Amino acid sequence: MAERILTGIKPTGQLTLGNYIGVLKHLHKEVDRGECFYFIADLHALTLPIEPEVLRQNSIDLACFYLAAGLDPKKVTLFLQSSVSAHAELNAIMQNYLYMGELSRMTQFKDKSAKMKENAIGLGLFAYPVLMASDIILYDASIVPVGEDQIQHVELTRDLVNRINNRYGDILTMPKAEMRKVGARIMSLSDPTKKMSKSDPKGDIFLKDDLAVIRKKIMSAVTDSGSEVKYDVENKPGISNLLTIYAALKEISIEEAEKEFVNSRYGDFKKAVADVVCAEMEVFQKKYREILESKAYEEVLKEGAIKANKIANITLKRVKKAVGLLNID
Ligand code: ATP
Ligand code: MG
Secondary structure (H helix, E strand, O other): OOOOOEEOOOOOOOOEEHHOOOOHHHHHHHHHHOEOOOOOOOHOOOOOOOOOOHHHHHHHHHHHHHOOOOOOOOEEEEEHHOOOOOHHHHHHOOOOOOHHHHHOOOHHHHHHHHHHOOOHHHHHHHHHHHHHHHHHHHHHOOEEEEHHHHHHHHHHHHHHHHHHHHHHHOOOOOOOEEOOOOOOOOOOOOOOEEEEEOEEEEOOOOOOHHHHHHHHHHHHHOOOOOOOOEEOOOOOOHHHHHHHHHHHHOOOOOOHHHHHHOOOOOOHHHHHHHHHHHOOOOOHHHHHHHHHHHHHHHHHHHHHHHHHEEEEEEEHHHHHHHHOOOOOO
């Protein structure tokens, strides 16, 4: 069987440059390696409070972003998680094979719940990794392109696959997370010790920001003491983050980026970063607007759901049979 590649993004807010550099920008290249399944993780978006209309709009935006990033809908399957009911069904089975202790050790849960009152933390936020594991397992995905923050969840999925395969025979495919060498963790521009994250928008560049706003955000990004443009995450987190953004977008190594700026001052360096980001976003935003206006995403999501349902239901049946549930249809 050809490799299957799967990844999802939550429509929880406006996408950031972190999402773009960490995953979105590169997804179109994966078609050369196998069958691609990319989805809008709308069920996951419900794990934190969100207005229905906002969720709907974000989901449409995300479909357009995927397509604007160059995905060819004839070559990849693009779909809404909620339009494939097997995700929720497999989740109901898999939740019995992951344990409270391991779920409570997930850093995403710890980070997100730390900001909430205890009686406002939904069970869904806690159980998020179960659904994410189900997402991956359903498509027999062997490659899961993600940013660094999702590595822990994919590792947990691997533990689960081992557990199930040991108990019921080799019925599930073992997934592997894949990160970008440059750009797997883009940091906030206002606090470069924190991840750029769309549900914590201070210091983010949003993919829909006006180019003038993007330029302003980069020019006023927090930098570090000293004057040398050098990659040193510990002592120069701000400059290192900007170097990463520059290198990732130009698809060069950090060392090559450093060399370009050996004699530059911070101001000139920031201007060069802003130029690169704005040039890329200008093209991306134009495509996004065209797709949004043409509503081309509607047909793509419909067809994607048909294809995804077919594949997902095969795995679901296999799992149901293995654990002892009767398949009567
Ligand atoms: P949220 O705060 O709602 O979790 P998010 O920005 O982390 O938002 P997700 O939908 O959780 O977005 O993640 C989508 C993909 O983007 C994942 O593969 C994730 O690892 C990746 N990603 C998220 N933030 C970054 C970042 N700052 N740098 C690189 N990749 C990122
Ligand atoms: Mg996240």
